[in-house]
Structure formats: C-alpha cells, structure tokens
Amino acid sequence: MKAPFFIITLLLAIVLYRLYTPVPQDIDEKIKFRIFVGFVRFFEFIGSVMNLFNSKPALQNLNDLALALQPHPPSTIEGSNIRSKVVTFDGVRVLLYEPINRKGSESVAGLMFYHGGGYMIGSPEAYDPLTRQLAEELDIVIASVDYCLATKRQFPAAHEDSMRALRYFLIHASEFGVDPARIGVAGDSAGGHLAAAVTQEASDDPSLPRLKIQVLLYPLLQLLDLQTPSYQKYMYDFGSTGGVLTERTLGIMRCVYLLGRIEEDFITAFRVNNHTSLAFKKDNPTYYNHELVPAGLRKHVSYKGPVMEDGNDEMWTKYKHLFQDPRVSPLMRKNLSSLPPAYIVSCQYDSLRDDAIMYAARLEAAGIETKLVNYYNGWHGMFNVPHFEVGRRAIKYLVQHLKRNL
Template identity: 35%
Template sequence: MAGVTKVSVVLALLAMLAAWRYFPPVPDSIEEKGKFRGLIFSLKLQDDLAAILESLGLTTKLSLMRAMQNILNVKMEDPSVKVTDTTFAGVKVRLYEPTGRKKAGKGPGLVYYHGGGFCVLNVDSHHHITLHLAKTLGVVVVSVDYRLAPEHVYPAALDDCMAATKHFINNAEKYDVDPSRVAVAGDSAGGHLSATVSLKLSQENFRPMPRLQALIYPATQFVSFNTPSYRQSGHLFTLSNKRTAFFKSNYLAGDKSLMQTFLTNENLSDKFNSSHYADYLDPHLIDPKIPPRPPGKKMSAEEVGPNPRHLLDPYISPLMAEETDLRGLPRAYIVVCEHDSIRDDGIFYSKRLEKAGVQVQLKHYMSGFHMVFQLFDYVPEFGRFKVGQDMMEDLKEHL
C-alpha cells in the first residue's frame, strides 16, 4: 500500500510539472485562451523534442524547426492569381500576379519579407498571407526567399532583400506596376528587414523610394533585452527572451555564442547607458508614468566602446540610426502586440520616426501576441485567431 502511495505522489508531481511546463497561465487580455494554450503546448513540445534529439546528436534544433514547418506548410492555389517561383537579381522570389485586374493605368506593388527570426520559415510558410494580399488587393506581390542564418549570417538577408526590391522597382513596368507605388512589408524579422531596406535605400539615394513601410511587430534593436516588454512578456513561449537571443545570435554570429551576452545585457556598458543611444530606449516613452531619464551625452559608436558597437549599426538596429538618416523615410504603418517581448521595439521606433518628421501610424493590439499574424487564415481552422484576422484587415487598409 505504501508503494502505491509513493507512486501516486510521484505521478502527481510529474503531472504538476507537466502542467507548469506545458500549460502556463494565459494573460487575461488574450482572447481564445484555449487556442493559445494549444499553441504554447505544441511549441514547447517541439522545443523539448528538439533538445532531446540535439543532445543525442541526431539533429539540430533549427533543422527540426524547419522540418516541422515544412510539414505544416499548405500550398494554397487560386485561379485569380498567377504564382511564379523565379529569381530577381539572383535572389529567389515568389511572384504573385492577379490575372483579373482591370487595366486602368499601372497598379501598385508590394514586396513582402517573411518572418522567422532570420533562421526559419520561407515563402511557403507565408504563402497564405502573400496570396491573400495579391488576391484581395489586386496588387502584384513579390515574396522574397532570402538566405537564412546560421548558414548565411548578417548581412546576407538584408543584401538579398535589397537586391530583390531594387530589381522589382527598376523593372516594375514589366509587371504593369507603377514603380512609385511600391510598398514594403514584413512581420517580425521581416518587419526588421522592411525597416532596414527602407533605411538603406534612402541612404543610397535610391529612387523611387517605397511609398510605405509596413512593419508588423518588428525587431528594431539588438542592443537591450531590458525593455518593459522584454520583462513583461519574455516568458511567453511565442517569442521568449531565450528564443529571441537564440535567433539574434545565429543571425549575427552563425551560432549561439552571443546568447548569454544578450540575455544578461552584458553589452550595456556604463558608456552606453550615459550616451544618447540609451535615450532611444527610455521606458518613459512606453509608460509616461515612469520619470524620463536624464538626456544622455552625444557620442559616436566608437566612443561608446567596442563591445556594443556593431549592435549600434543602423542596419542591425535601425532604432539607433541618426535622426538625419531617418528623415525622408517613407511613411510607416507599425503594428505591435501587447503580449510580445519585442512590443517596445515597434513603439520606440514609431517615436523616433515621428520626431524625425516621418508620417507614422502605430496600431497596438491589446489581445495580440507574437506570431499571431502568421496564423491568419491558417489551415487547419482551429489554429486561426481572430486578432490575426483583424490585423490582416487593418493592414490591407493601409497598403
């Protein structure tokens, strides 16, 4: 009898541990809590399986993540949109051309950069998004299949997106598109690439510039993991702090060597904290009830020091760009989600763009979380979230 009791206690403890691991509390403002719990369960189960297989030397975490995503990809088709896999300036792209568009002059175009932490996902994982945009808006869409880390570290993804975007704008008339009516958009890492492509095109005096940059929960800085949203939502597995550090380290270094630096904020030196760069991360900009920090001293990246210097590169952290470089950027539509560790990246960037005179609209979804936009119109239907549908409808109004 005593043995049975011990077994029962052990099983109860294991059940409690499993519940703690796989079914954590759901934030109150997240709607469709059952779906969210199912999503977290599947993500954590995949992560644990990857850790076990990696420890056995059978595969890597990224390889398993990519394999699982390939299984989940659904290739949707629509007779009203011609879909072609091709290359622009040597970069793989997927081209969407609506077949029933009325010829009333040259139409608008859209270049889309998919999310995935610079390491996973591709044009297939976002096919349902880009197909829907092409069909419902009647616009030509180019989805860029940029090279992924860790096989191809920074600046490979940016280089690919720049090359494909320039090619499309320069050859827009071939696709019956007005080159002055091309927008760029992307989610997560793709939002980062939308921002950095816009910034780099401006620095190169490229013309015509994109008419709009749509940044969907973008990562705009690699400098600090100590913002209010990292502290508030960094435990959520849709984009935990550890997961973010894993992706960013692979993007910059091609391995996990920078993870600890990111997670412990080792790069935030005293010089950085006393510089004007730290002003761009002032929590007062997120919560006015927090007293503003004293203005920092104007310094160059070299003066701040060697440790964080490359993180201050505006093509890695567009939030850290000089104000003169932000002026003249295309108008911005920025989406942030309340339950997202990088929520503040989008808010901080919107403040900087506004101060530089750029027209900005910031949309804050209080029930949103990272990756929910990707679940728009997801198959199977039980994986869809209403807030993702709302985000898509709002995005279309701005494109």
C-alpha cells in the first residue's frame, strides 16, 4: 500500500507544481487568475503527454485538441444582428461577420482581425465571442483571418496569408457593403504583430486604400532585444515557469514561427538575449534603447539595464536576415511616418509590455496620432477571457475608441 500511495502523492505534487503560478498583488480576481493559468498549464501538460506518442510539439497537440473539441460557432445568435459565415479572401479562409439588418443604405466600416496564439495555436472560431461582440457593438463588418499556423508552414507564411487577405478586403470592400476608406486592422499578441506588419506593408502600397486605424493589443513587435524592462520584470513577478506565457513557451513559439521546428540552442539564446552578435549590439544602441519606456515603468528592483554583454556570431550570421526583417520586427522599421493612427494596448503583467510602449512612442515621434493604454492590473490574453473585469473593461474602452475613430 505504501508504494502506490507514494507514487500517487508524487504525481499529484508534480501536477500541482506544474499548475502553480505566483500572483502579483496588483492583479485583481486572484483566485480566478490562478485557476485560468492552471487550466492553461493543464492543457499544456496534456499536450506534452501526447508528444510522447506522436512527437508533435505540445502546443501543436494543444491546438489539434482544441480544434477537435471546439464546436463551430453558430451563424446567428438569437437577439443578435450579426451573421457569420466562412468565406475565402484570395484563397485565405476567413470567418466573416456582417450586420443582418443594415441601418440605411450607406456603407459601414470594416475591420480585419488577426487572432493570437503565438503563431502555433488559435483560430477565428476560438475568438468568436470577441469578434462577434465587436461586430455587434460597432455595427460593422469584421473579417477574422485564419492565417497559416507555423506548425504547418513557418515565416513568412502567416504574414503572406494576412497580407493577401487584407489586400483582397481593401480592393473588394464594396462587395461587402464596406466603405474602403473606413477599414482598420486589429489583432492581439501574435495577431497584433501580424496587424502591425501588414499595416506597414499596406501603407507602402499606393495602389491600396489607406487604412483608417491599426489596433494592436499587447503585440509582439521585435526579436532583437528580449530583455526590455518588461521582460526583466516579468521574470521577477512570475519566474521562468509562471504567468500566462512562460519563458520557454515564448521561446518555442518564436522558434517555430521562424524555423518551423524546435531548436533548443535557439530557445536558450533567446532566453539570455544572446541570439545577436556583440558587434551588432554595440553598433546599434538605438535598438536597445530603454529610454522609450517611461522611467516610472523602468524603476523596478528587477531592472538591470540593457543586456548587451555577450553575443553569438554564429547564430547572428545564420539568422540575422530573419531577426532584422521588418515583417518580423515591425518596431525596428526606420520610417513610420506613413502609417495610420494607432490604438495600442499594453499590460503591466506581460513580458511584451514594452514592445507596445516603445512602438507607441516611436509612432508619436513620427507624427502619428497614437492612443496608448497600459492596464496596470492587466495581463497577456485578457481580451479573450471576458470573464475577468479587466478584460470586460478593456473591451468596453476599445469599442468606445473605435466608435469615434473607425
């Protein structure tokens, strides 16, 4: 009896350890947050177990499981004025939301949405509650893009899908009753990165209508400095295995996005900011300029300044064309003056916080009308978890801003 009891106790301890996360004082609804992160860790654990049998990355297993279990959202919902349907925009699958009864004969605004999920998981169907709510409250057409995940094809596949769908929407807007002069792009996390990158590319194309707005929700915007103040603070707050996005999970997502596979040396180099050469760091100090982050957000016991003491010449030589590609690191684009107005959201408890803050600062310096909202009790993923007050409040303010600016 003692041996089975010991084994069960040991397994339970391992599971509890995997599910545990610290919860900083300023995060509201702490029990709900801990439960939410616990569910994330549990499903990651299930994906890891499945990996033992099929050798797929745990996150790919997680996405396959979600797609198998998730019911397709209904086209219409009782009491709603929005109808959804699956269409294709130049070969790219899109979940399209349209008002059923239009108010008058005038064209409405349009919004192209890119879902999050670290390039490895997620789908338009998984984001249906958010995109349907936005379409309903704004009375607009929303096109939610099912871009190619990196587990199928790595960079630049997701970007190319995203841009191809946007180009189609801009050119064929009138077919959907959309005013081409009132089309914006939006996305969260990895989708926020895709939204920023296609905004830049579309703005460079004089043949396309000008975008009305770009909405970037806690986006990943660069892969050169992975030790900004927010990365350092996130490690202090959650450690390497806590929080919504663990250090390793972020490393895997970036690695698979760029290479289509997991390489441990690549992930380790990301973790210690040792994926670029020392010469590049010394020659390009502006890429590691933390002064764009307000002093109040940098002044934290965890902050040690820019991490520029070492470099990896071999990795830099092999992958610098990826790290410096503006489609990968839109924050590093030199000229931002041609871009549309921006609404950018960052979260205090998010390692990606400073990507958003620095991009907003650079856009403002380029003369672009920019609204930055940093949620001091917010965390990564909150827009797609509306059961939390911080998520509901963030959606409310987003809707208010889009009503005035789209």
